Amino acid sequence: MEFETEKNAGAEVFGRFRLTVDCVVFGLDFAANSLKLLLVRRGEEPFKDCWALPGGFVYGDEETPDAARRNLERKTGLTDVFLEQLYTFDSLTRDPRAGSGLNADVDRIVSVAYYALVSPEKHRLQESGGGNATDAKWFGVDDLESLDCLAFDHERIIETAIARLRGKLSYVPIGFELLERKFTLKQLRRVYEIVLGRRLESSNFRRRALGMGILEPLEDRQQSVAHRPAQLYRFNEERYRQLVASGFDFEL
Amino acid sequence: MEFETEKNAGAEVFGRFRLTVDCVVFGLDFAANSLKLLLVRRGEEPFKDCWALPGGFVYGDEETPDAARRNLERKTGLTDVFLEQLYTFDSLTRDPRAGSGLNADVDRIVSVAYYALVSPEKHRLQESGGGNATDAKWFGVDDLESLDCLAFDHERIIETAIARLRGKLSYVPIGFELLERKFTLKQLRRVYEIVLGRRLESSNFRRRALGMGILEPLEDRQQSVAHRPAQLYRFNEERYRQLVASGFDFEL
DNA sequence: AATACTTAATGTCATTTTGACATTAACCTT
DNA sequence: AAGGTTAATGTCAAAATGACATTAAGTATT
Numbered sequence: 001m002e003f004e005t006e007k008n009a010g011a012e013v014f015g016r017f018r019l020t021v022d023c024v025v026f027g028l029d030f031a032a033n034s035l036k037l038l039l040v041r042r043g044e045e046p047f048k049d050c051w052a053l054p055g056g057f058v059y060g061d062e063e064t065p066d067a068a069r070r071n072l073e074r075k076t077g078l079t080d081v082f083l084e085q086l087y088t089f090d091s092l093t094r095d096p097r098a099g100s101g102l103n104a105d106v107d108r109i110v111s112v113a114y115y116a117l118v119s120p121e122k123h124r125l126q127e128s129g130g131g132n133a134t135d136a137k138w139f140g141v142d143d144l145e146s147l148d149c150l151a152f153d154h155e156r157i158i159e160t161a162i163a164r165l166r167g168k169l170s171y172v173p174i175g176f177e178l179l180e181r182k183f184t185l186k187q188l189r190r191v192y193e194i195v196l197g198r199r200l201e202s203s204n205f206r207r208r209a210l211g212m213g214i215l216e217p218l219e220d221r222q223q224s225v226a227h228r229p230a231q232l233y234r235f236n237e238e239r240y241r242q243l244v245a246s247g248f249d250f251e252l
Numbered sequence: 253m254e255f256e257t258e259k260n261a262g263a264e265v266f267g268r269f270r271l272t273v274d275c276v277v278f279g280l281d282f283a284a285n286s287l288k289l290l291l292v293r294r295g296e297e298p299f300k301d302c303w304a305l306p307g308g309f310v311y312g313d314e315e316t317p318d319a320a321r322r323n324l325e326r327k328t329g330l331t332d333v334f335l336e337q338l339y340t341f342d343s344l345t346r347d348p349r350a351g352s353g354l355n356a357d358v359d360r361i362v363s364v365a366y367y368a369l370v371s372p373e374k375h376r377l378q379e380s381g382g383g384n385a386t387d388a389k390w391f392g393v394d395d396l397e398s399l400d401c402l403a404f405d406h407e408r409i410i411e412t413a414i415a416r417l418r419g420k421l422s423y424v425p426i427g428f429e430l431l432e433r434k435f436t437l438k439q440l441r442r443v444y445e446i447v448l449g450r451r452l453e454s455s456n457f458r459r460r461a462l463g464m465g466i467l468e469p470l471e472d473r474q475q476s477v478a479h480r481p482a483q484l485y486r487f488n489e490e491r492y493r494q495l496v497a498s499g500f501d502f503e504l
Numbered sequence: 505a506a507t508a509c510t511t512a513a514t515g516t517c518a519t520t521t522t523g524a525c526a527t528t529a530a531c532c533t534t
Numbered sequence: 535a536a537g538g539t540t541a542a543t544g545t546c547a548a549a550a551t552g553a554c555a556t557t558a559a560g561t562a563t564t
Contacts, residue, residue: 014354015312017269019342019362060267060359064342088340088364090271090316102266107312110271112340171423186541204523206542221531227539228530251503438512456552458513473560479510480559 015107018098021068022055022111022154024086024161025078027118027138028178028194030187034140035194037158038118038125039150040075041135046096047151053158054136055111068114076136077125078118082177086113087160094153111152115161117177169195171251173214176235184222184230185209192252208252214240267359270350273320274307274363274406276338276413277330279370279390280430280446282439286392287446289410290370290377291402292327293387298348299403305410306388307363320366328388329377330370334429338365339412346405363404367413369429421447423503425466428487436474436482437461444504460504466492 025038039051054075058067065083073079088110095109103109125136141162144150150158169175175191176183189205209215216236222229243250277290291303306327310319317335325331340362347361355361377388393414396402402410421427427443428435441457461467468488474481495502 013311014270014309015314016358017271017310017362018266019269057266058269059265061344062267063344064340085339087337088316090364092313092315106268110269112342184541201523201525202541203525203543207522222541224532225540226532228532228541230541436512453552453554454512455514455554459551474512476561477511478561480512480561482512 016105018103018106018109019058019064019067020055020095020109020111021058021064021071022053022089022113022157023068023072023083024053024113024115024158025072025076025081025118026115026161026165026178027123028120028191029123029138029140030120030190030194032140033190033194034142035162036138036140037161038076038078038136038138039147041137042151043135047149050149050151051137051139051147052151053113053154058112064112065114068112068116072116078116078122081122082117082174083114084116086115086157086164088112089153089157091153111157113157113161115164117174119178119180121180166195169252171249173212173235173240173250173252181234182218182220182232183234184232185215186230188233212250212252213243214250268357270355270358270361271310271316271319272307272347272361272363273310273316273323274305274365274409275320275324275335276305276365276367276410277324277328277333277370278367278413278417278430279375280372280443281375281390281392282372282442282446284392285442285446286394287414288390288392289413290328290330290388290390291399293389294403295387299401302401302403303389303391303399304403305365305406310364316364317366320364320368324368330368330374333374334369334426335366336368338367338409338416340364341405341409343405363409365409365413367416369426371430371432373432418447421504423501425464425487425492425502425504434470434472434484434486436484437467438482440485464502464504465495466502 023038027036027038028034029036038054040054042048042050042052054072056067056071056074058064062070064085068083069079069081072081072083090108090110092108094111097103098106098109123138139147141158144155144158169192175188175195178191178195179187185206186202188209189200189202192205193200214236215233216239218232218234220232222232279288279290280286281288290306292306294300294302294304306324308319308323308326310316314322316337320335321331321333324333324335342360342362344360346363349355350358350361375390391399393410396407396410421444427440427447430443430447431439437458438454440461441452441454444457445452466488467485468491470484470486472484474484
């Protein structure tokens with residue numbers, strides 16, 4: 001084996017890295033009919049005053065999902081969100097801080113990106129909570145061009161996340177994560193319509209959504225609307241696991 | 253902003269990492285009707301003599317796809333394979349080398365895993381080529397339990413890769429990567445059958461495969477078979493890109 | 505040379521799924 | 535009580551699917 005060669009090839013052949021996490025936080029704006037994501041304004045160089053994904057460095061004794069949640073709360077106040085690893089970005093030029101200042105001792109700064117789905121109830125940012133959730137703001141995914149600047153390679157991370165969300169929504173039922181626990185079929189449909197960017201015929205959507213067998217009708221119905229109240233449903237996670245285990249398809 | 257706090261919180265708050273890449277290399281064994289993957293035998297501690305995914309440490313000036321290809325060639329002799337990032341594994345306990353020996357200066361060793369698809373022509377390992385492609389061996393994905401030991405968290409990486417391959421094959425045409433450039437529809441069907449693990453009706457498969465519009469029939473046909481020779485096709489990548497751009501679905 | 509054999513390629517058809525639209529139901533407002 | 539609004543269900547033609555039958559084009563056998 002060549003391991004010996006590796007080991008003896010001088011002290012510092014292998015790179016030294018710092019890891020960061022970055023979170024692409026998605027939320028739906030039902031009023032504006034648009035998919036939004038959460039950015040924070042950077043307070044320091046590099047990219048001072050630019051918008052950036054909430055994130056930060058990873059501790060030595062911390063796994064990246066924990067780091068993602070910690071930094072998300074620190075920067076935005078959000079907790080208990082659906083979170084999944086997106087992709088790891090390690091372009092040589094992505095972070096100019098490598099090799100200087102506090103990072104003088106590392107060759108590279110690599111980011112493990114996550115994406116998060118946030119329900120409307122959490123959509124409103126806690127301006128209050130002791131943290132510095134200030135300077136966090138929702139942007140429509142179609143309004144990002146209008147931003148003066150976006151830090152690091154975050155534009156690319158965002159593009160990757162949008163593609164992943166669209167792709168995943170079509171065959172994994174994650175749309176619920178963007179809704180309250182109780183929801184109507186119309187609300188669920190609008191999740192799909194906003195994310196996928198096209199109209200879905202309501203009665204056909206109903207047929208398919210209910211046909212998956214993971215929507216559980218609840219006792220109560222929509223309240224105080226000036227028309228026939230809609231049935232409320234919840235996502236039956238247990239049933240979902242059963243169906244996944246038995247090799248079921250959730251394409252919608 | 254809390255950035256100031258971060259910066260001033262003492263010299264070594266943030267973790268120091270080494271990065272490795274690990275490659276899950278898939279190949280098809282048409283004779284045995286099975287999906288195989290390539291493992292190498294470790295020559296040193298930890299996990300000495302265990303089987304492991306081909307991989308290695310990432311250099312400071314090297315991006316992970318390059319590191320993956322470099323280590324893949326070094327350990328197995330394989331070059332020019334289809335390669336895609338799989339997932340980043342960063343469990344606190346995944347690599348016992350962190351903090352000792354040559355890695356005394358790092359807190360963690362994190363692996364960015366890739367998966368590779370190999371065509372039958374490359375399937376035979378170059379035993380000759382100057383490198384140390386020795387001790388690399390193909391294993392059926394269903395025979396992994398019989399292995400005495402599998403290094404690090406590589407079992408989990410492999411499980412993740414198999415799930416990804418199955419999922420991706422169903423809606424992205426990557427099956428071609430497991431075949432020669434020219435192939436018959438039967439060969440393509442067998443790729444799907446072996447990977448997905450179920451029989452597909454041949455005439456219906458033909459209808460769908462040709463219906464996608466990305467298979468280009470070639471001049472020549474199958475040679476010297478004791479029956480009607482099959483048409484040879486190639487994957488039309490250009491046409492594929494067009495269709496992707498126009499929002500086409502490649503579910504099979 | 506005729507026949508058998510094998511797999512490729514195409515065709516058929518009943519069933520299921522889909523997409524578009526119509527109808528009825530249940531609430532509120534006036 | 536009538537009208538307005540959206541929920542929920544029903545209808546139906548068209549398209550897609552799955553199972554199977556038939557024809558095509560080679561080699562091997564007699």
